[in-house]
Amino acid sequence: MNKTLIEIAYDDREHAEILIEQLSLHTELCLVRKRLKLGDYQINNWLIERKTLPDLVFSLCNGRLFSQIARLSKCSDNAALLIEGSSKDIASYDITREALIGALCSISINFNIPILRSLSQYESAKILYFCATQLNSRETGLKLNGRKPKRRKNRQLFILQSLPEVGPRLARRLLKHFDSVEAVITASTDELIKVEGIGQERARKIREMLIP
Template identity: 80%
Template sequence: MNNTLIEIVYDDREHAETLLEQLSLRTDLCLVRKRLKLGDYQINNWLIERKTLPDLVISLCDGRLFSQVARLSACDHNTALLIEGSSRDIASYDITREALIGALCSISIKFNMPILRSLSQAESAKILYFVAKQLHSRETELKLNGRKPKRKKNRQLFILQSLPQVGPKLAKRLLSHFDNIEAIFTAPAAELRKVEGIGQEKAQKIRDVLTS
């Protein structure tokens, strides 16, 4: 295989025929079909979750959206959310524009996850191509300049600081005590109270946010 080709891995369960066909026409790309544990596309150290606008609304309404986003944010890769479709696609859905905007703000601010928008599979293909080209150029620059990408621990600490009354110092103590984000998110209140700076009231507030 030509070493100059930019690799895009896509999940073997992804149903986006037009998108994949458009990407396959790019002579500087190499598409790899693979089972991904998280995300729908992997480009270098980035995972990209693709959701149609109806899928996004359904997962928001049934409570799955933020748990999915939390798992993505806690993984070792950088992550982004690609939302595909227009407002016409959800005209018949029982959801307000304010609720949708609030969810997108939470994803981008609380979870530090970039949100990419497209109107169709063809446009999504263009976005993935542009992302692949830019990441390829950045990786080449990083290698030349000897710089390292942001560490995983910093991303984990950022996520923890979105919890009630959790600042930078407490986030570090939580991560030191539990070792990983998943253990913190699933810990009962009694276990949270073992961390210095977390009393009964604060532990309950954290549990309420994670389970509500």
């Protein structure tokens, strides 16, 4: 019996050759190049907008960011924002750390859009692969069990599992300890290490990933 492929559609205007090449190495994925009205990638009923850190900062400064986010939040599909890059990429940009923190919190909390973080196209490919396989497994499980997921909690866990070295079990611990994604995003290193399974090094990686 042939295995059903997991489809990932990507916008034909997307410039991410390394990312696409890395995804193409997975034989269980089917990549489809097409024009997407919103987002850069579509997996099942999820749209994922990919922005490099410089593009994020530029769109925040010129006022385009939140109009784009608003359109994503109003679409019939679920939506997530994938931010790619490190603080070195925006070292010369005239923007404060507080402005970025405020923007990330607003996107996550006010618009209810999960934020995924990666350092490179290679890591973005891994995240998209992870998203595709997890969404496919969840959809298959729901069809078999006839159950509807607890959407809000699932979306919160989906956000937290995009953090470095955070799997499903640790994501649940974080959510239980802090009660909300916003609290995790704004938590200090000292606050993070109070959660079982998060040491000083893992907390540092989480802080670096969340706040450029």
